[in-house]
Amino acid sequence: MKKLFIIDDEKSICNALKYAFEDEYEVFMANNMDEFNKMIKGNRPSLVLLDLRFGSISGLDLLERIKKIYPDVVVIIMTAYGTIESSIQAIKKGAYDYILKPLNLDDLRELVKKAEQYQNIHKKIMLDNYSFEEEKDIGIIGKTVKVKKVYEMVERVKNLDVNVLIQGESGTGKELVAMAIHYNGTRKDRPFVAVNCGAIPEHLVESELFGYEKGAFTGANESKKGRFELANKGTLFLDEIGEMNPYCQVKLLRALQQREIFPLGGTSSKKIDVRIIAATNKDLSKEVEEGRFRKDLFFRLNVVPIYVPSLNERKEDIPLLVEHFIKKANLMYNLSIKEITEGALEKLKSHNYIGNIRELENIIYRACIFSSKGFIDETCIPDLSPLDEVYYDEDIIPIKLGTKLEEAEKQLIINTLDYVDGNKAKAARILGISERSIHYKVKNYFD
Template sequence: MNKLLIIDDEKAICNSLKFAFEDKYKTYIAKDFPTVKKYISMYYFDIVLLDLKFGDIDGLEVLKYIKKDLGECQVIIMTAYSSIDSSIKAMKLGAWDYVLKPLSLDNLEMIIEKAIEYKNLSSRLQDMHNELSAIKSDKIIGKSKGIKDVFNLINKVKNVDVNVLITGESGTGKELVAREIHYNGKRKKERFEVVNCGAIPKNLIESELFGYEKGAFTGAVKARKGKFMLANRGTLFLDEIGEMDSKTQVKLLRIIQDKVVYPVGGEDGIKIDVRIIAATNRKLLEEIEKGNFREDLYYRLNVININMPSLRERIEDIPLLVEHFIKKYNQALNKNIKSISPEALKLLKAYNYKGNIRELENILERAIILTENEIIDVHDLPYQVIRDENIKIPDDKLIISIYDTFEVIEEKVIRKAIDKIGSKRKIAKILGISERTLWNKIKKYGI
C-alpha cells in the first residue's frame, strides 16, 4: 500500500482528506513542521499533499526539505487562487502538480493516481536503463543439446506464474536464465530484483528481503523497502538460495504461501505479487538430508527445475562463447582482436573448467588485455590452460610466457622437473638449490 502524507495546519481539512483516502493509501497527517520532520525521517512516502499556507512556515521551504530527503516522492500542492504564482514556483522546485482550494476530492484522487502511475513508470524506466547494458552484453550463448533444452524450458515457463529453481555449478549462467525468463515474459515491464543470499550476512538478510521500519534495530534511522516490495508485480531472483539460514527460510516459506510481507519491526503486513526465481549450486536434496534446508520450502521453490549444464558438458559451445567474449572485450577495452588461433582454441576446448563460463570469460579477458597481436595464440593463454598434458612438447621443454612472473616460471620448472625426474635430490642439484629450499618451494606452490 502506497504511503500518503497530508501536510496542512487546518484540522478539518486533514481529517476529511484522511477519511477520503485512508482505505486506498496508508495515510499520515502532519499539522506542524516538527511532525513533518518526524514522519519524513521515519517513512518513505510516495505522495505528499502540501498546503502552501502552512502556518508561519513558507510551504516552498517545506517542499525543498521534502525533495531533499525524498527525491522520488511526488508532491501535490494545495493552494488558493491568491498563491498560484507560488504554486508555479513550487512546480519549478519539483512539485508534481497543484490543486485549488476548495478541494474537489474526485479531481484530487485522479491527480494522485496519475502521480503514482508516473512515479512507478519513471522508476521502471530507470531500472530498464540500468539493466539494458547488462542484457546486451551478457546473454545465453550456445547451440548444444543442453542449452537447447534450457531455452525450451524458458519458453514454456516465461508467461506462467510458477516458482522456478535453477540449478547448476558456479559460473554456468544461472542468473542469465532468470533474466531471460523475466525479460521475455509477461512481467518484463516490471522490476527484476536480485538478492545474493550467500553474500549478505545472516543478521541482515531479513531486512534486505523484507525491509524495515525506523528503529527496528541499531542504525535503522529511517524506514526502508525490502526487495520483495521493490519487486512487487515483477520478479525476485534469490541467488545462492542454499546459503539461506533456517530462520529466514521459515519466513520465506510463509511469504510464498500468504503473499504478505512483514517489514522488520513492523506490525502491518503488505500484500505483494512477486514471482520468485531461485538458484543454487548446492544439491538441495542432500542439504535437506543434513537438516540444512527445509523440505517444504524446497518443493515450494522447485515447481519447475532448470538445470544449467557445465561447460564440460557443452564443449561444442566454446567457439561461440569465445567469439562472443572477443566482441565484448574488444568494445570494453578498445581492442581490435580478430580471432583466436586453432591451436589456442583446441587448448580451450580441452581444458577442464572448474569455474565454467565465468572462468572462460576470465581467461579470454586476460588474453585480450595482454596480447599485442590481432590473433589470440597459445602463448597468450594462462598456465593452467597450456599445462603440459594439454599440448605436445618435448619432455625437457615447457611453455612460458613473457608475461609470466618469476614465481610462475619457477613453479612451472619445479612441477615439470618433479613430473619428469622425480628424485628431489637430483632436482635440487640440477636447479642449483638445496633440498631444504626445494622442499620449501614445493610447499609454497602446493605441489
C-alpha cells in the same frame, strides 16, 4: 537489484547520491580511472550518473566507452559547466539527458524516474525481437543440445507464475537464465530484483528481505523497503539459495506461503505479488536429506527445475563464447583482435574448466591484452593444465608442483597485469620489478 553507476571525481557527491538511491539500486561508485575500470568490468548497469568533467578526463569520452560496451544503458550527464553545445554533444553520443550542478535531488529523482520509463519501453521493443540464438541484452550463448533444452524451459515457463529453481555450477550463467525468464515473460515491465541469500547475515534477514518501519531499531531514522516489496509485481531472484541459514529459511517460507510480508517494527502485514526464481550450485535434494535445507521450502521452490550445464558439458559452444568475449574485450580495452586460430581453440577445448564460463572469459581477456599480432594463437594462451585438484578463484593463481620456473613467472606476471587492467607501471610496483623489465618479459613471452 538494478545497478547504478555513479562516476564523479568528488567523493562527497558520490556518497550523497549513493545515500539517495541505495534503496532502489545496488550502487557502484568511481572517483578515479582505476575505480572506473574495475567497476565497468563485469558489471552491467541499469543507469549511469556521469560527471562531464571527471578529473582531467572528459566525461564524453567515458560516455562513448560505456555506450560501446553497454549500448542500451541509460546515461545521465551531470555538470557544473552547462552549455548548449556540451549538452547537444552529450546527447549525440548517446546520453539520455543532462542535469546541472549543484544538483537538485528532487529534479534528479524525477529525471531518473523518466529514464526508467524510457528504459522499460526500449527494453520492451528490444525483447519483442529477442532471439535466444543471438546474445543481446540478456542473452545465453550456445547451440548445443543441453543449452537448447534450457532455451525450451525458459520458453515454457516465461509466462507462467510458477516458482523456478535453477541449478548448476558456479559461473555457468544461472542469473542470465533468470533474467531471460523475467524479461521475456508477462512481468518484463516490472522490477527484477536479485539478492544473494548467502550474503545476508542472520540478524539482518528480516530488514533486508522484508524492510523496516521508522523507529524499528536504533538508527532506523526512516522506513526502508525490503527486497520483496521492491520486487512487487515483478520477479525476486534468490541467488545461492542453498547458502541460506535455517533461520532465514523459516522467514522465507512464511512469506511464500502467506504471500505477505511483515516489515520489521510494523503493525500490519503487506500483501506482495512476486514471482520467485531461486538458484543454487548445490544439490538441494541432498541438502534436504542431510537436514541442511527445509523439505517444505525445497518443494515450494522446486516447482519447475532448470539445470544449466557446466562448460565442460558443452565444449562445442566454446567457439561461440570465445567470439563473444573477443568482441567484448575489444570494446572494453580498445583493442582490435580479429580472430582466434584453430590451434588456440583446440587448446581451450582440451582444458578442464573449474570456473566455467567465467574462467573462459578471464582467459580470453588476458589473451586479447597480450596479443601483439591482431589475433589469438596458442602462444597468447597460458598453460592450461587440468585444474581438477586446484580450487579456482579469480584472486588465486593456481600453479601445480613441477611447473617450470619460467612458466610460473609468466603466469604470475600475466595474472598481475590482468588484475590491474594491463597497467604495466602498477604491475611492476606490485611485483617489485622495473617497468622496463615487465615490458621486456611480456615482449619475450609473445614474440
